[in-house]
Structure formats: structure tokens, C-alpha cells
Amino acid sequence: MPVITLHEERFSKFVGRKVTLTEMTKWIPWLGFDIEEEGEDYLKVEFNPNRIDFCSYVGVTRAFKGLRGWETGLPDYKAKDSNITLKITEAVAEVRPFMLAAVVRNMELDEGDVADLMEMQEDLHWGIGRDRKKASIGVHNLDAVRPPFTFTAVSPNSVKFVPLDKNEEMSLQEILQKHEKGVAYKHLIDQSPNYPVLIDRNEHVLSMPPIINGELTKIKEKTTNLFLDVTGTDYEAVEKSLNVLCTSLADMGGEIEKVTVEYPDQSRFSPNLSPEKMDLKTTFANSSLGLHLSTAEIIECLERSRLGARRIKKGVIEVAIPAYRIDILHEIDLVEEVAIGYGYYKLKPTFPSSVTIGEQHPTLKIANLTRQIAIGLGFTEMMNFTLTNESIQYEKMRRKEEKDITLANPVSAEYTIMRQDLLPGLIKNLAANRHESFPQKLFEVSDVVKLNDKNETLCERRLHIAAVSSHPKANFTEIKSIAEALITNIMVGEWKIKETEHPSFLKGRVASIRTKNREIGIVGEIHPEVLNNFGLENPTVAFEINLETLIG
Amino acid sequence: MVELREYDQKTLQALKKLDGKGTIEEIVKASSLAHAAVMRAALKLSNEKLVQLQERTRTIVALNEEGRTYAEKGLPERRLIRSLFNLGGTAKIKEVTNNAKLKKSLEPIALGWLRRKNWAILSGKEKILRASEEPKEGTDEKVIGLLAKKNTIVTQELDNEMRKALKVLRRRKLVNIKDENIRTMELTVAGRKLIKRGIKIVEEVSQLTPELIITGKWRDTKLRKFNVSADGPQTYPGKIHPLQQIIERTREIFLQMGFTEIRGPLVETAFWNFDALFQPQDHPAREMQDTFYLSNPKAGRLPKKTIVDVVARAHEDGWTTGSKGWGYKWSHSEAKRLLLRTHTTAETIKYLSKHKKVPIKVFSVDKVYRNEQLTYKNTAEFYQIEGIVVDKGVTFRDLMGTLKAFYSRFGLEKVQFWPCYFPYTEPSAQAMVYVPKLKHWMELCGMGIFRPEVLAPMGIKHPVLAWGGGLERIAMLELGLKDIRLLYGNQLGWIRGTPLCQ
Structure with missing residues (x-):
């Protein structure tokens, strides 16, 4: 956002009367400026690009004079x-x-x-x-x-x-x-x-x-x-x-x-400096803002915003817009000018009477129930970024690279693709917490993103849970019983555990979790080579389950 | 009356057996208690002034392997002198050593000590050894004998002369020496009196067992008193992430206020993220330096033509809205680009395009992305809070009131609304909130009423009040953090140590 530095003395010169820094600080935000810095005799302020006319002292002071009521209405340029x-x-x-x-x-x-x-x-x-x-x-x-x-x-x-x-x-x-x-x-x-x-x-x-x-x-x-x-x-x-x-x-x-x-x-x-004209209906202004201003009052507000305004028929004001205003596209923009001229500080908050019943999103409801069970099982929640990189997602996990959702303009080599699984993030968390006491039992209930042609975006956001348990005696039996406890406590329905193979897990100690004919998750002992890759010393067991397939 | 535990009492009894004084080891042996139990008793009894504790160091000496050989066969010099007398008191060295059957390596040692102890004289070219009478047993030999008999001796118990001899043996590397701390307990007068009165031992139990409970034996059992203030092992519960906890609190506030939660995709088309919100296609926020675009998959599909066409018109000339529009040629391919959504409003507008029955109050607390380097105050992905109210006749002041009610639930009561600008809202404002903890005003969120150019193409007939802002600011405020990286660092120590009720 553009910035302008306003010195008290020069500011006063253009206003045409003495304005103290305190007055500037008090009033300038009501024009839409953000105060970035307060110096001894100056203010550094940020303004929005729609008000590019604020890029000079005269631009700011003519609005300031209007807001304070010292000089109002349309500035005339011949x-x-x-x-x-x-x-x-x-x-x-x-x-x-x-x-x-x-x-x-x-x-x-x-x-x-x-x-x-x-x-x-x-x-x-x-x-x-x-x-x-x-x-x-x-x-x-x-x-x-x-x-x-x-x-x-x-x-x-x-x-x-x-x-x-x-x-x-x-x-x-x-x-x-x-x-x-x-x-x-x-x-x-x-x-x-x-x-x-x-x-x-x-x-x-x-x-x-x-x-x-x-x-x-x-x-x-x-x-x-x-x-x-x-x-x-x-x-x-x-x-x-x-x-x-x-x-x-x-x-x-x-x-x-x-x-x-x-x-x-x-x-x-x-140049063509003649003002543009636009009509404003007083009812539109009043109903948008929640005010009951008379036509004369609205005209005064507009003039304080340095616009020309005159009543042309009942309930309609013709507004003249100075040539430096680049931001007035629609009648609604004049409504905001009324509000600024009126003073945002004078607008009293009201509470709408709309009666509605709130509801959680069903997916997030499931996410929370799952969280509760994972915590009940003694696991601590992690929150990782959904952005990751190929090395963590594949290489260190001993997996072959798949087709990814890839950033065109990554900001660092750390974050280049969207994660497809939660597990690599949890293993990384273990690596970052090696100095903490064991056992370490971590879980995450969050999003992964998969390619899916059926959607407008060719991608699908999916809720997963993954958990890891890492300590000197971690083994398959432990994690299998935890995974089973979790599943039986979330869902009603049939599922079974079947032997499988997975490059991130030890052969013979990994199983796929299935409903009917569909794999919904994996559970097993993490492959020692993966542990070496992440610098982990303790045996580590893990599971990951697609919660959305679990829910049906 | 002092209350004594079972092992305190047994320790006192053992001391009685030991005539009132004994080392910890002796008491362990006499009482059959575990070492640790006697140590605990020692502490307790000395606190009660029933015993006096003493600690001293003693040096324990034992023969090493070489020493043990000499204890059996005699020191090399002794063996040599014995052979000399076997040969009559005068003989050539060679003959003497042969007779003594000494190992070659020991000969110089034996001869050296023979001369040092003045046991024999060596003379002449012939190297003849002479001795007048067989020497008596030396102190060093007495010490070796003693060690051989007792296995170990305590140096502090030896007389001066023997201690000197021991030093020599130590130099000759015939003994092992180690220091040992000895704790001794001795009954005080009070202790003796107590014992005189007699101690009746009641068996104590530390663990209440099912058996004790079922049989009722617990009635006759003394359950050991625990030192309740002693440190036990630390336990870490399974726990929700502190940030998730704040997300839950925020969701709860929305739900309490009657808002319904919506959730949309993380990967969006530019159409829903920008175009549908009247953000012109050359708007700086759409540039690569602010927004993450995808290289795979690159482009998605647009919604039905009836929506796309009017959105395009709104951009180009304002369509039927009365707006001038942005006055440029709208591009389909720009709108198809896939990106990581920069705000949850992408989902909001999609939702509103499908749900028309007012009143509508929806919210989300969900993930959005900005092309930012990870620093102490920025992350590339973060959570956005968004609230929407759509109803007949709702106003800008209603938006202010809704927002005020929302933030007051976080204990932020003082709110100001400053004019601000967003491409898809008008009028717009930013909410400045006074933070009592920090004693200053802080910008918390942006807000406004959706522009007609946004509403008309989606067929929305009523005002849409909207506000949105980052969750992290509130989270960091609540958790007292200065560095956003800690929030996402997943440091177990921090998560384990952060209380949830703050």
C-alpha cells in the first residue's frame, strides 16, 4: 500500500490553519488512513490504492478540510x-x-x-x-x-x-x-x-x-x-x-x-477536468447505512467528502465527482462517501434481528469427534502445513514420486507441493522433538489434497487422521490395537485388516485397513530406513486413515 | 508421639541388635530391609533425633593378583634369601637365582629389594652374595599376610608402621585401593529410651490390593503413609493443539451466535477466488508475488455459462448493476487458473450463489494461503475467520454491531471502525480493537457490504454483510506469543506445557 509522510508544518500550510500532530492523529484515520509511524513532528500514513489522490499533501489536506467542515463541496478546477x-x-x-x-x-x-x-x-x-x-x-x-x-x-x-x-x-x-x-x-x-x-x-x-x-x-x-x-x-x-x-x-x-x-x-x-455526474437515491444511502438522514443532511455529508451535491427531485441527489476521484464506479460508492462525510465514528453499532440456528459443518464435526478419541488414546495433536516438498513426501519416506499438486511459484524449496498424506509431517515432527521425553504419541486430523478430475478444480480436499507412536518398545501390536480402537469408536460398519506392503513400513508388519473392497488406511511399523532418513532412534509405529471414506 | 513406619521400627530393632550402633550395611543385614528402606528410615529417625547419623570415608585395601601370588610364595627377595641360606649363606648370584626358581623378569626386582633391605652383600668380580643371618618377617610381609587372611583391610584401622608398609606395597603395585563412604547410625538417648519401652511391629502395606479389599484384611493392615509432597514421575496427557483449541473457541462463538459453518476447497479457480468477487484481472493482489498458482494442475473448469457471462459483463461494463465496471476485456483463461485460495470468501460467494433463502448466517474458520516467506510475523498458510449475514434490510450499522458482539466474546469490548477499501465491499471498514493486555489499538479484521457488481451476477437480492480477518492475531494474543513460527512449530515441549484454559 502506498505511504505518505505528513509533516505538521507543511500540512498546516496546505490546510491554511494550524493543525497539531494530535489533531492529525485523531482525525486522519476517519478518512481511511492507517497510521504507520508517529514522529515528533510528522505522521507516516498508509492509504488505500483506490484513493490514489491521497498521494500528495494537497490531496490529503483537501479531504481533511472537508471532514473537519472547514472547506466543503466540489473543488473547482478551471x-x-x-x-x-x-x-x-x-x-x-x-x-x-x-x-x-x-x-x-x-x-x-x-x-x-x-x-x-x-x-x-x-x-x-x-x-x-x-x-x-x-x-x-x-x-x-x-x-x-x-x-x-x-x-x-x-x-x-x-x-x-x-x-x-x-x-x-x-x-x-x-x-x-x-x-x-x-x-x-x-x-x-x-x-x-x-x-x-x-x-x-x-x-x-x-x-x-x-x-x-x-x-x-x-x-x-x-x-x-x-x-x-x-x-x-x-x-x-x-x-x-x-x-x-x-x-x-x-x-x-x-x-x-x-x-x-x-x-x-x-x-x-x-485535460478534461469537468466533474462527472452520478445520481444518489437518499433511500438507498439511508437503508445501506442504517440511518435516517434528510436530503439536506446527506448533501452536507457528501460535501464534506468534497463532492458536489444538489437535490434534483424528491429523494434523488445529483452528485458531482471531482476529476481526481478514480474510485467512484457505482451509486454504492457514493453511499460510502456519505458515511465518511457523516463520520464513521458517529455510526452506532446495531444488532441485526435475523434469527437463525447455527450448525457445524458435518466434516468438521467428524474431525472433532476423531480428535477426542485420539486424545483419549493418549495422543497429542500436531498442526502441520498442507504445503510440503518432494523430499519429505516421497524420498525420505522411501516412496516413489506420484503426480502432485505443484506450485508454479513456490516461495521456498521447503514448500513446493500440497501434501497427499499426513504421515510424513508427523515423522518430521518426531525428528524435531527428539530431545523431548518418550514415549511420544502424536496425531493430526487435517486436510490432504488429492487430484480428482471430477471436481471443477481437478483437486479434492480430504480429511485424514494419522498417528505415530515412538518409543523403545513400539511395535505392530500396539498400533494395530490403537487404530482398531479409533475406528470402532468412530464408525458403525464392517472393516477388516489385511496384510499388505508399503515402502514406508516394514515388510510383514504392515496392514491395510479396508471396508468392503476399498482401502481406507494403513497401519504398521515404520521402516528403519525411514527412521534413519529422519534421524529417529526409537522404533516408531503409525497409521493413517481417510476419514471421509470412513464416514461414507 | 512420633509415628514410625514399619521400616523405621525395624531399623531401630536392628540397631538394638547391633548394640546401638551400626553401618547401613550392617543394619541392612540385621534387619533384612532393602537398602533404600534403611536409608529412608535413617533420614526419618535422625529428623526425629532418635539416631545420630555419621558419615566418614574409609579406604579399603585388597591384594591384587600379583600380591596374592606373593602371599602364597613369598616376596621375590624373600625367596632369594631363603635360597642363599639353602646354599650355605654364601654363593654366586647365578646359583642363588637358579635355586630360587625365580622368573627371569623378577630377578632384578628381587636383587634390588635384597640390597635395599640390606639383607645381603654383593661383592667381587665373581658376584658373590653373602648374608650372615636369615632376616625376620618385615612389616610389609605382615601386611600381605593380614590381607591374605582377611581379604580386605581398612587402612584407617592400621597402625602407623603398617600404613607406611602399605604405601610401599602400593608403590610396588601389589594392592588395590578404593574409598568408601560409610554411614553409621547410632542410637541417641531418646532412641534408646524408645526401644526400652518396646517396639511392636505392625506390618505396613504400600499397595492396596484387590485381595486386601475382598478379604477385608485391609482392616488389620496398616497402609503406609506416603510423602504426598514428594516429586513423582511427570505425566503428559494426550492433548489438543493450542491453536486448534482457539479455532474451536472461535467456532463455538459463531455457533452460539446462530451461524452455520461452511467449508470449501483449498485449491480454487481464480474465478471463485477473484472474478466472482469483482476483483479486476490486473489487480495487484492477483499477481504471482501475492498468490500461489499451480503448475499442475494448471487450469480448472468454470461454472455454468449463465454465471460466467454475467460476471464477465460486470467486470467489463458493470452489466445491469448501474456500475461503470472496470472497463477491460475479461479473459476466460485467466479465470480458469488454479490457485491456493487467498481467502475463504471464495467459498462464501459460491455458497451464496446456491443458497438464496434469507436469513443466511454463515461462517468459516479455515485455511488460506499467501505467497509469503516464513518469518516471525508471516506464514504462507494461515487461518482466516469469516462471518456473513444476509437478510432483508440489514445495514452497515448491523455489521458493526455483529462484529462488536463477536469480538466481545474474546474479551475485546472496545471496537472502532475506520474507513477502508476492499475491491468487493462498499461501504468498507476495518475494525480496530483495543487490547487491554497490550494497552493499544490493533487492527483485527476487514469488513463491508458486498458490492452490487458481486451480488447481481449471483442473483443475490439482499445485502450481504461480511467480515474477515486472520485468526493468528487473536491466537498469538491469547497465547502470549510474539513469533508466529512457534504457533506452527509443533514443539512438543510447548504443546505439553501450554495450559488450555487461558
Whole structure:
């Protein structure tokens, strides 16, 4: 989740009155921020990616002022025409099809503003741009170049420029190969024969979107006039990124001007900062929240959330949504705005009157009964992960590898497949508890996952029980009688024990547990080689039973 | 009056037989009690000041094999001097040794000691031995004789001269020596008085037997008193895992509140885990770095077309919900990908797509997965608590109230609800709970009302209140753990030592 650090003094500057750290700490969570860290004169807060407009001081303070009732309603953003044209050539269509732009004049950028601007770009690249794929931003010193501008795609070696913070010219090809940003983002363009560049009338390079800007248009303190460009593969993401940026710069004191963007087939003015409209039914808001607010009260709540709101007919409010809000998809999103404007802290919990009778899941009921019997038999419960690896599941158990449920992206070699049996985990538990006193009698009642084509997921979750008993005198007779005690105490029905072979158990001391014609479990003495593999010293006996077949 | 046990009394009697004083071994012999019983009696009787206990060390000496041979045949030097006199008191060495029939290896020893003891003079090139009279038995020989007769002697009982001789024998490696602790009991005045009054022995029994019970003999039997505070062997019961115990407590709370338990597969399709919950296909949470996908089997099957198609529409343009949707082209193959479910909500939405009759209150406390390294605060698999209420007209405030009631059962009474964001709920909140144990607010779960874009494709007509959060936080709080790995470490010592009622 994105993070922003808010210093008390700078925060107060943008609010327009003194706000203490205590006040910030008290109120900011009610806007949806998580306080990560409290410093002496600052707060480090986390915000949700749906409110990407919180990526700047002005973004946070305009919401803060609304919540406190100091400045409410729709912030008004005006933009006049700059008479600057941006031409988009057909060549970019296949690599970076969309670009929008804006001009911001008369900024008085201080050190903090420049840092904010950088931070904002990063957050937008991540939050809307999906790491520059859908949208990426370039901010330029307008006075260093001459309009009109052209966004085009050229062959990788035909253009050279000095990338940001470097001092020698590099070709587009070299930038992708050598520059750190080129290496990091080349996958976004290198499948195309031509790479995108933004140039001015003298063919000076402003940037190579979405990789890097040119040193030529670098923003410094005292830069007053800005040219903003946003390019991308998703028009909406491009537009939203530009809107969040423009409105923030406007709130920081800039004057926004429109650019004429000429696509091969059409042209449009950018940015478009006019608010979107959406209707909210007052009954919908009240019934969702469990409130009985009047239309006027709901309007006040919406205005505190910095939305425009007016009654258009009985029970319907027309809501105007500022251009920086990217998260309003549906009327229900306005309901949450009402709640935030009202104050979550004022919502009194009520208890629903729905009368129902609760019931356990039948499988978990069986699991618990089985647990009770295992504990009654003197066994202690283990809880292992369902993720395991081939070495424990097969190799150390002397078993041949079977077809597994395998992770595509395991996080460590320890956890690569889903377990098919509980027993290897219990043997591993014995190995980890060698220093504890014996006898050790362990059990687990839990899930294994097996392949099963009949299910949508081609897998089946199955409840098993396994138990091990480890001590100097452990033998087949002991574990057989325990397994039998367990089965007879869980289920009614016929079952029998039949001689069998299993690589994890000693030959002649292992039996299969069967109902009618089906094997439901195995019981026996663990093979000494398995014991050696796990570094165990005591004879160990074990059983494992599929509880779901047992239940029927 | 002191109450004496059977073996205390028998010990006193043995001491009487031994004239009031004896070692533990002597008492064992005299009383026919087990050594351990006499030792217990010694402790008790000395506590009661009926006897005085003394402990001293004695050194016990015995001949070794070589020593025993010499005891029989005489020391080598003695055998040599005897031969010399057999030969008349003056003879060549060679003749003397031949006559003595000494082993070759013993000759230098014999000659050495002969000269050291000044028993004979060796002179001339001819090496002639001379002695005037046969020497008397030396102290060392007396000690050997004594040892041969008594098998062992106690050095502390020897006189000075003999002790010196013993030292020489020790140097000559003819004896074995070991130290022994000797405990002696001696009757005190009080002990003697007690005995004078006479001791009548009542037979004591430690184990009550079926025979004693059936025959009624227990009436005439004295059952030995046990030292009830003495340490016995430690017993470990069969036991539920502490985490399972907390799962059970959580389930119980849900059941008490009238919720029904649901349970779904661990391996899910992306469709039920994400798409059905209106999570766009390029949402960061769906990426490989957050979610475990399967390489085998790779893709599952989607549910019936009527559901899939409208879910796709909801994503693309909002379908009939009035939503704008996410505005992208929805992919079937992305939805078919198999993964380890990241939340139990995958099962919840599936359940709600099939069960329409309200009120519905369902819950699960079940396993979910996140692509995380195992650290002190994260595990790749963990338990999620989830509760759902569906009914006509239920509200956001009802959700708050349900949740408050739920956590109050854990003793967490103070709850705050902060705005929050989840892709499939609106309005959303996170529940912050004040933890008295830690004296601070802690985030416990996320909550919200399912979005219309989630409800409409499944044909759900009423508000769905939902909350969910990790169980481990509560578990660690309850069990006082700081490291989540301990919760899953299956350390027998920890499980055996953790009380269940906390």
C-alpha cells in the first residue's frame, strides 16, 4: 500500500490553519488512513490504492478540510487554452497508443514541492499505471523546449538524447540496454520495432515514454511553467493519472492550461477536468447505512467528502465527482462517501434481528469427534502445513514420486507441493522433538489434497487422521490395537485388516485397513530406513486413515 | 508421639541388635530391609533425633593378583634369601637365582629389594652374595599376610608402621585401593529410651490390593503413609493443539451466535477466488508475488455459462448493476487458473450463489494461503475467520454491531471502525480493537457490504454483510506469543506445557 509522510508544518500550510500532530492523529484515520509511524513532528500514513489522490499533501489536506467542515463541496478546477498543440503520429499506435497532456503555469516550486511531485509520480505509476504499463507520467520544464510537440515512434538507433541525471547522449537502443530505467522497463516497448519519443518543434527530445525523461526538461526549484505528459496503453488510466496530477498542481498554486491533442483521426482538449455526474437515491444511502438522514443532511455529508451535491427531485441527489476521484464506479460508492462525510465514528453499532440456528459443518464435526478419541488414546495433536516438498513426501519416506499438486511459484524449496498424506509431517515432527521425553504419541486430523478430475478444480480436499507412536518398545501390536480402537469408536460398519506392503513400513508388519473392497488406511511399523532418513532412534509405529471414506 | 513406619521400627530393632550402633550395611543385614528402606528410615529417625547419623570415608585395601601370588610364595627377595641360606649363606648370584626358581623378569626386582633391605652383600668380580643371618618377617610381609587372611583391610584401622608398609606395597603395585563412604547410625538417648519401652511391629502395606479389599484384611493392615509432597514421575496427557483449541473457541462463538459453518476447497479457480468477487484481472493482489498458482494442475473448469457471462459483463461494463465496471476485456483463461485460495470468501460467494433463502448466517474458520516467506510475523498458510449475514434490510450499522458482539466474546469490548477499501465491499471498514493486555489499538479484521457488481451476477437480492480477518492475531494474543513460527512449530515441549484454559 502506498505511504505518505505528513509533516505538521507543511500540512498546516496546505490546510491554511494550524493543525497539531494530535489533531492529525485523531482525525486522519476517519478518512481511511492507517497510521504507520508517529514522529515528533510528522505522521507516516498508509492509504488505500483506490484513493490514489491521497498521494500528495494537497490531496490529503483537501479531504481533511472537508471532514473537519472547514472547506466543503466540489473543488473547482478551471483550465484555459494554452494554444499549444501535441501531435500524436500513427507510428505510436502499436507501442504506446495514448497520450494526453497539460500545461501548468506560474508554479512557485520549493524543495518540498519538487519532492512531492516525484512522490506523486511514483504513486500514480504504481496505483493507476500498474508499474507504468497502463500509464506513465512525464513532467517537463516547458520553458526549455518549443511547442508544438510530437509524440511519435522511431527506430531505436535514429535518435540520441541525454537521459535525466546523466551527462552524455545515448541512443534509444543504448538506453534500453544500459540505463537502469531502460533495463527495468524495456519489456513495455521492446517487442516493437520502433520506440516512442516525445519531441518539440526543433526535434529536441523531452522524453522516451514510458522509460525516462530527457535532462533537457528537468524540473528544478524555480521552474515555473510545466508541461505534463501521460502516455499509456489504457485511455482511462492515462486520463485519470493526468487528472490527479493536474488537480494537485492546481491546488499547489498552478494555473492549468489545455493542450490540443491531435490524433490521426480526431483531436481533443486535454485535460478534461469537468466533474462527472452520478445520481444518489437518499433511500438507498439511508437503508445501506442504517440511518435516517434528510436530503439536506446527506448533501452536507457528501460535501464534506468534497463532492458536489444538489437535490434534483424528491429523494434523488445529483452528485458531482471531482476529476481526481478514480474510485467512484457505482451509486454504492457514493453511499460510502456519505458515511465518511457523516463520520464513521458517529455510526452506532446495531444488532441485526435475523434469527437463525447455527450448525457445524458435518466434516468438521467428524474431525472433532476423531480428535477426542485420539486424545483419549493418549495422543497429542500436531498442526502441520498442507504445503510440503518432494523430499519429505516421497524420498525420505522411501516412496516413489506420484503426480502432485505443484506450485508454479513456490516461495521456498521447503514448500513446493500440497501434501497427499499426513504421515510424513508427523515423522518430521518426531525428528524435531527428539530431545523431548518418550514415549511420544502424536496425531493430526487435517486436510490432504488429492487430484480428482471430477471436481471443477481437478483437486479434492480430504480429511485424514494419522498417528505415530515412538518409543523403545513400539511395535505392530500396539498400533494395530490403537487404530482398531479409533475406528470402532468412530464408525458403525464392517472393516477388516489385511496384510499388505508399503515402502514406508516394514515388510510383514504392515496392514491395510479396508471396508468392503476399498482401502481406507494403513497401519504398521515404520521402516528403519525411514527412521534413519529422519534421524529417529526409537522404533516408531503409525497409521493413517481417510476419514471421509470412513464416514461414507 | 512420633509415628514410625514399619521400616523405621525395624531399623531401630536392628540397631538394638547391633548394640546401638551400626553401618547401613550392617543394619541392612540385621534387619533384612532393602537398602533404600534403611536409608529412608535413617533420614526419618535422625529428623526425629532418635539416631545420630555419621558419615566418614574409609579406604579399603585388597591384594591384587600379583600380591596374592606373593602371599602364597613369598616376596621375590624373600625367596632369594631363603635360597642363599639353602646354599650355605654364601654363593654366586647365578646359583642363588637358579635355586630360587625365580622368573627371569623378577630377578632384578628381587636383587634390588635384597640390597635395599640390606639383607645381603654383593661383592667381587665373581658376584658373590653373602648374608650372615636369615632376616625376620618385615612389616610389609605382615601386611600381605593380614590381607591374605582377611581379604580386605581398612587402612584407617592400621597402625602407623603398617600404613607406611602399605604405601610401599602400593608403590610396588601389589594392592588395590578404593574409598568408601560409610554411614553409621547410632542410637541417641531418646532412641534408646524408645526401644526400652518396646517396639511392636505392625506390618505396613504400600499397595492396596484387590485381595486386601475382598478379604477385608485391609482392616488389620496398616497402609503406609506416603510423602504426598514428594516429586513423582511427570505425566503428559494426550492433548489438543493450542491453536486448534482457539479455532474451536472461535467456532463455538459463531455457533452460539446462530451461524452455520461452511467449508470449501483449498485449491480454487481464480474465478471463485477473484472474478466472482469483482476483483479486476490486473489487480495487484492477483499477481504471482501475492498468490500461489499451480503448475499442475494448471487450469480448472468454470461454472455454468449463465454465471460466467454475467460476471464477465460486470467486470467489463458493470452489466445491469448501474456500475461503470472496470472497463477491460475479461479473459476466460485467466479465470480458469488454479490457485491456493487467498481467502475463504471464495467459498462464501459460491455458497451464496446456491443458497438464496434469507436469513443466511454463515461462517468459516479455515485455511488460506499467501505467497509469503516464513518469518516471525508471516506464514504462507494461515487461518482466516469469516462471518456473513444476509437478510432483508440489514445495514452497515448491523455489521458493526455483529462484529462488536463477536469480538466481545474474546474479551475485546472496545471496537472502532475506520474507513477502508476492499475491491468487493462498499461501504468498507476495518475494525480496530483495543487490547487491554497490550494497552493499544490493533487492527483485527476487514469488513463491508458486498458490492452490487458481486451480488447481481449471483442473483443475490439482499445485502450481504461480511467480515474477515486472520485468526493468528487473536491466537498469538491469547497465547502470549510474539513469533508466529512457534504457533506452527509443533514443539512438543510447548504443546505439553501450554495450559488450555487461558
